[in-house]
Amino acid sequence: MKHNPIHILIVDDHQLFAEGLMALLKQHHDDYFFTHIHRGDLLIKSIGNLTPHLILLDIKMPGLDGIKALELLKKENSHIKIIMISTFSDAETINKCLSKGADAFLLKNVGITELRNTIDKVLHQNSGNKYADFFDKDKQYEWVSTIYKITKREWEIMQYIKIGETNQQISNRLNLSIYTTETHRKNIMQKLKLKNPTELIKFLLENQL
């Protein structure tokens, strides 16, 4: 690591974020050099001409989402280390990433120290160990519950609505009458002052719940 420069490829559609990352990582490592790609599909097209040791891969991107990109990459270039970086972190997404071969999963709200540590770990292990940064759902619940008076059960139901389940599916899953789920949903809508299912989904996604 001292004597051969390490090539890090950053794949993220946010120019500012990518540039910031490079600036931060360079601060302690003269031997890092970077490439920046801002679209998933360009990554796949150009990976043949690039030989990164490590890819920092955003999940949410135009062109091709990070998870599909990860899948394609690991099939062809399994030696390249990949750290997924995302805003979201439901367990489902994290597990999908790890099972498709990601070496680590980090949230965008980690600090640079944690990112550096993760990079070091990933670069210096013969793979196998995975590092995942599970999101603190409790914090999220805390603010919806205090601001909107959302109860635990309502919160639980919101989580299933977010992943696209119908009232019927939620009821089956939680062993509830569909009427109960309807009632909860009604109360959620009232408390959040939302008018239609679309607005609920937007609320959930935009507030990263």
Added chain:
Amino acid sequence: MKHNPIHILIVDDHQLFAEGLMALLKQHHDDYFFTHIHRGDLLIKSIGNLTPHLILLDIKMPGLDGIKALELLKKENSHIKIIMISTFSDAETINKCLSKGADAFLLKNVGITELRNTIDKVLHQNSGNKYADFFDKDKQYEWVSTIYKITKREWEIMQYIKIGETNQQISNRLNLSIYTTETHRKNIMQKLKLKNPTELIKFLLENQL
């Protein structure tokens, strides 16, 4: 600007983004110093004890969204310059920000040069001029249309679905029969291989369309 240090307050829930920004901005300005707050509600609580010259304010945050924060801030501290930084940029959001007193609106996918220029402009003007960075919707349309074969009309209708309009409202707006809108919607769903309205909204939001 040479002799009195400039205090920049960064309000963004993404630690990495904020740290990256600070690293980038420090590179050319020794006379900048920074505070970082990661929640909208904490901003409002602590603004009394802070005297920033400039606030870089993210729109999407837990606690209190950036637009409300902007509103509250400008009411009390109209002299503080505020640059909104966001991932999204529908004209509605931009206009809302500018009308509530934001001095500029930038997307997270601008580069550091553009950010620096905007900061300089905002700091050196007696307010009045506004800088907004309207998103290149054409680019977005380009990739959905090439990947999913979405037509112009379908794209147009998707935009209204995204803001929560019903088929009826869209039909009125575009002078179409509701049957036409239904047909377009049906085709959109098929082309995107989506099963229900929830998935469509998720697709639109997650792909920032």
Added chain:
DNA sequence: CCGACAATACCAACCAGTTTGTATTTTTTA
């Protein structure tokens, strides 16, 4: 000029969620 595609329009049966109610049981907490 013709074939493909886009845009328009229609229909009926169907499915999902909303609204506006009421009401019982369980749990929490003052």
Added chain:
DNA sequence: TAAAAAATACAAACTGGTTGGTATTGTCGG
């Protein structure tokens, strides 16, 4: 322990979107 809050359950009328069709008109490129 009594009151409040949360969770449960039900029902009917209603609104909005889906599914799987069909069909006409316009338009653009080969």
